[in-house]
Amino acid sequence: MNIKQFEYKPLAHYSYAIVSNGKMAVIDPERNPEQYYAFAKANDVEIVAVIETHPHADFVSSHLEIHKKTGAVVYTSTKVGADYPHQSFDEGASIKLGTVILKAINTPGHSPDSITVVATEGEETVLFTGDTLFIGDVGRPDLREKAGNMKAKREELAEMMYETITDKFKNLPDDALVYPAHGAGTLCGKSIGNDSSSTLGNERMGNWAFKEQSKEEFIDTLLDGQPFIPSYFGYNVDVNKTGAADLQPSIENIPFTENTVAEGLIVDTRDEATFKNGHLKGSINIQAVSENAKFETWLGSIIEPREKFTLVIDKVENKDSLLHRVAKIGYEKQLKQVITLSQENLVKTEKLDLSDFKNNPKKYTIVDIRNTSEVEEEKFFDSAISHPLNELRETANDIPTDKPIVVHCAGGYRSAAGSSIIKNKISGTKVYDLSDDIEKFK
Numbered sequence: 001m002n003i004k005q006f007e008y009k010p011l012a013h014y015s016y017a018i019v020s021n022g023k024m025a026v027i028d029p030e031r032n033p034e035q036y037y038a039f040a041k042a043n044d045v046e047i048v049a050v051i052e053t054h055p056h057a058d059f060v061s062s063h064l065e066i067h068k069k070t071g072a073v074v075y076t077s078t079k080v081g082a083d084y085p086h087q088s089f090d091e092g093a094s095i096k097l098g099t100v101i102l103k104a105i106n107t108p109g110h111s112p113d114s115i116t117v118v119a120t121e122g123e124e125t126v127l128f129t130g131d132t133l134f135i136g137d138v139g140r141p142d143l144r145e146k147a148g149n150m151k152a153k154r155e156e157l158a159e160m161m162y163e164t165i166t167d168k169f170k171n172l173p174d175d176a177l178v179y180p181a182h183g184a185g186t187l188c189g190k191s192i193g194n195d196s197s198s199t200l201g202n203e204r205m206g207n208w209a210f211k212e213q214s215k216e217e218f219i220d221t222l223l224d225g226q227p228f229i230p231s232y233f234g235y236n237v238d239v240n241k242t243g244a245a246d247l248q249p250s251i252e253n254i255p256f257t258e259n260t261v262a263e264g265l266i267v268d269t270r271d272e273a274t275f276k277n278g279h280l281k282g283s284i285n286i287q288a289v290s291e292n293a294k295f296e297t298w299l300g301s302i303i304e305p306r307e308k309f310t311l312v313i314d315k316v317e318n319k320d321s322l323l324h325r326v327a328k329i330g331y332e333k334q335l336k337q338v339i340t341l342s343q344e345n346l347v348k349t350e351k352l353d354l355s356d357f358k359n360n361p362k363k364y365t366i367v368d369i370r371n372t373s374e375v376e377e378e379k380f381f382d383s384a385i386s387h388p389l390n391e392l393r394e395t396a397n398d399i400p401t402d403k404p405i406v407v408h409c410a411g412g413y414r415s416a417a418g419s420s421i422i423k424n425k426i427s428g429t430k431v432y433d434l435s436d437d438i439e440k441f442k
Helices: 035-040 063-070 154-170 201-208 214-222 231-242 247-252 270-275 293-301 315-325 352-357 370-375 389-398 413-425 433-440
Strands: 001-007 011-021 023-027 046-051 073-076 093-098 100-106 116-120 124-130 177-179 256-260 265-268 284-287 311-312 335-341 365-368 405-407 431-433
Touching: 001 035, 011 035, 011 100, 011 389, 023 093, 035 063, 046 063, 116 431, 154 214, 177 201, 201 433, 247 270, 247 315, 247 433, 256 315, 270 284, 270 413, 284 413, 293 315, 293 389, 311 315, 315 335, 352 413, 352 433, 389 413, 405 413, 413 431
Parallel strands: 023 046, 046 073, 124 177, 256 335, 265 284, 265 311, 311 335, 365 405, 405 431
Antiparallel strands: 001 011, 011 023, 093 100, 100 116, 116 124
16 A cells, blocks of 8 residues: 655654555645645545544644535544535545555544544555554643543543553564654654654553553553644644644634734744844744744644734745644634734844853842743753743733743743843843853753
């Protein structure tokens, strides 16, 4: 069988195309469907099926748009309660795709409605495991307490995951290929390996979830140390249950103005140095300076779903790519406008005197905006107070203001956003970004 893996690096997301005898199925597609159309055209095949392993939390899927464009049938578990046209795809159901047979097995744990797709052709077996089985890990069980058709507490889902790992994969061969929906860097798991695929035999040997252990030990390990849950995750689950609007019409009418100013909530996507050299008062600096920057994750963690905002970009040539990135998490609906800045009414960010900070750290209030799990693992400054970035808009007013404030993260990307948030919340106290100088204190 011909399998193509597509990767969207900022969200560490993998989607797939399976081709056989002129027919193609797409599994867990991202928001922009154009790459799947291009692959189908290049291989002279027809897209006939789209399979959703579950309603994704960290990105908006294009399953409904592909259905409307191509007529492909969307398959997903009955438990999703999907509001879009679909056919149920649960244990016992199968799809014939040329000479390939696609079967579903219900594999709850990450979500109550998760399925794994088992593709077979002759002696070959391939598993599309969604967010159930990762390389070296399994999906986190704490995202469906408040979202989706089926809700479940994290302890209940962790127990379901134990049953899934113990029972659902046991009759499948060691040489079955494992293709997950996410890789290292996603917030859908906590300790995922760097490889993009594996075999079931390798996972049985190396993945902690397959080792011999009690149910209680499994649950404790799974629940311990999971990363924070971004604000947008529940929102995306609900969008994917309904089916998202077509991408291009959703972004093409968003107003764009060059050389202007704005008020209200402003997200400035420019690089840190440019932002600090001049920005609109009140802006939050969430950099989108590279394809690998986790812009979507932090946009959806700092800005709440349905919260209206203005997007500042560096130049018109980058407008479309940035709109696509905003739309990856369904936030284009709350985007008021996109602008480039005039050089009027801009404020500068004062630079930290690094030598004075090094010699007199007690003169400063040091704010560590890394995730709680990172702080628990290692602190760079004993006196630092912890205010995780995803909570900072709510907690910044609790930061003492009797000394200048120095903000740090692990490498400089997040502290650009964090220092801008604190500066907006606190007046009368200097706020500095330690930025990548944090490397000098590790």
